[in-house]
Amino acid sequence: MSRLQGPNSLKRKRPGSTSDSLTEHERTVHDVIQGKQDMGISQRDMKREINLPDNLVTKCLKSLLAKNLIKEVKNIQSRGRKHFISVEFEPSNEITGGAWYVEGSLDTEYINVLKEQCWRKIYGLKVATLEGVTDAIKRSNVSQIELSKQQVEEIVKALVLDNEVMEVKSSGTGEFASIPVGKVCYKCIGKRGYGGEPKFGAMASIPCGVCPQISHCTPDGIISPKTCVYYKKWLDF
Incomplete structure (x- = not known):
């Protein structure tokens, strides 16, 4: 959807109540995600925090998504990992990269x-x-x-x-x-x-000039010119 010409559409959702139909395991998974607020948590990190089998965590996540209690978001710092956030929060700029x-x-x-x-x-x-x-x-x-x-x-x-x-x-x-x-x-x-x-x-056209993560970019860090696909494209060009 275009972000040009129109009123501001970024509005924070109000917190809602958790469904009473959750199983014990679903509630455990949901509580962990909700506790991370606008930072959310990756599925891999979640498995480290919850003493549940991987297949059960995956099953709970699918159920919570279907019940619209959590949502999957893109994390620019770990593109290959699934990242989840509770629906009452909008992901922080650190996760999405901002505007x-x-x-x-x-x-x-x-x-x-x-x-x-x-x-x-x-x-x-x-x-x-x-x-x-x-x-x-x-x-x-x-x-x-x-x-x-x-x-x-x-x-x-x-x-x-x-x-x-x-x-x-x-x-x-x-x-x-x-x-x-x-x-x-x-x-x-x-x-x-x-x-x-x-x-x-x-x-x-170098992307660094408008990258909101430039202050966190270091040669050997999670955000780095070595791993930045946009910087590599610019160099190849």
């Missing part, structure tokens, strides 16, 4: 649309603050999800890496007259113009 991911995959189409829109706003304003770009994006209703200032900053930083936008500080004079001295601002590089082809810098 830039859909079902565990980086939503490059959505990111590119937002990059184009941010570039247009900066181009139209000549000199723009992050607050100005964020406000313009919100008023444009281009995104179904209401973007935070931090998320807009991630997009603008990606444009800087792409060498399409430069980061400058206000001098308080001339084109910066309405902006406090020293405040970080953004200007477009060159005259691409609306509908023109984008300029590509050395870091163009």
Whole structure:
């Protein structure tokens, strides 16, 4: 489903009551999952916590899914493992990757649309603050999800890496007259113009620029350039 042009649809579900029809084993499995709240738990980790045979845990999970008491979610940190969360919770950004991911995959189409829109706003304003770009994006209703200032900053930083936008500080004079001295601002590089082809810098299209997990990315960690399929694709390109 497209996340462009529409009201915010991400709403947290209210906690509901557990069905009285659960078996003892189903209740045990459900209690473990519910106790993990918005982080959920993988099936493998669950088997470590519950002293039940693997086939019984699997059977309980299928039953809880059928009764709509739990849901399976994509975990970007462990794509090969089944991950479950209680239905009254929405998975944390650490699990889903946040606004830039859909079902565990980086939503490059959505990111590119937002990059184009941010570039247009900066181009139209000549000199723009992050607050100005964020406000313009919100008023444009281009995104179904209401973007935070931090998320807009991630997009603008990606444009800087792409060498399409430069980061400058206000001098308080001339084109910066309405902006406090020293405040970080953004200007477009060159005259691409609306509908023109984008300029590509050395870091163009690298996924790291908009990855919400970049602060957790380490050479030998769970999140690593060695295991990142998007980074590998970028290198191959």
